[in-house]
Amino acid sequence: MRSRCDTEPAGFVGGFCYNGPMLKLYMREYCPFSIEVMNFAKEKGIELTLEDIAKPENEKVLMTMGGKHETPFLVDEERGESLYESTKIISYLSEHYVK
Numbered sequence: 301m302r303s304r305c306d307t308e309p310a311g312f313v314g315g316f317c318y319n320g321p322m323l324k325l326y327m328r329e330y331c332p333f334s335i336e337v338m339n340f341a342k343e344k345g346i347e348l349t350l351e352d353i354a355k356p357e358n359e360k361v362l363m364t365m366g367g368k369h370e371t372p373f374l375v376d377e378e379r380g381e382s383l384y385e386s387t388k389i390i391s392y393l394s395e396h397y398v399k
Contacts, residue, residue: 322349322376322377322378323341323346323347323348323349323374323375323376323377323378323393323397324348324349324350324351324374324375324377325337325338325341325348325349325350325351325372325373325374325375325389326351326353326358326361326362326366326371326372326373326374326375327350327351327352327353327371327372327373328352328353328354328371329352329354331371331372333371333372333385333386334371334372334386336386336390337372337374337386337389337390337393338350340390340393341393344393344394344397344398346393346397346398353369353371365382366382366384368384370384372384372385372386372389374389374392374393376392376396379396
């Protein structure tokens with residue numbers, strides 16, 4: 301069986317293969333709602349891939365996937381889920397990823 305690292309370069313973190321959940325957070329650096337989600341994830345030890353929408357390519361993906369120019373926007377690639385709003389994202393992370 302092949303791991304994500306065999307097929308996706310994004311599976312490499314710090315030179316090591318990371319086979320944990322692929323959680324992407326589309327965010328703005330100074331958005332208080334994005335910061336709230338990032339702080340929660342850090343406190344709970346949940347790894348997020350941060351995608352700052354200040355980069356046009358990330359903004360384009362956000363609009364394609366979510367349809368709204370809002371942050372934060374979480375994409376859980378493993379579960380096939382995506383959602384907006386910090387309170388909903390924190391509840392989702394708590395339910396599925398807090399040990």
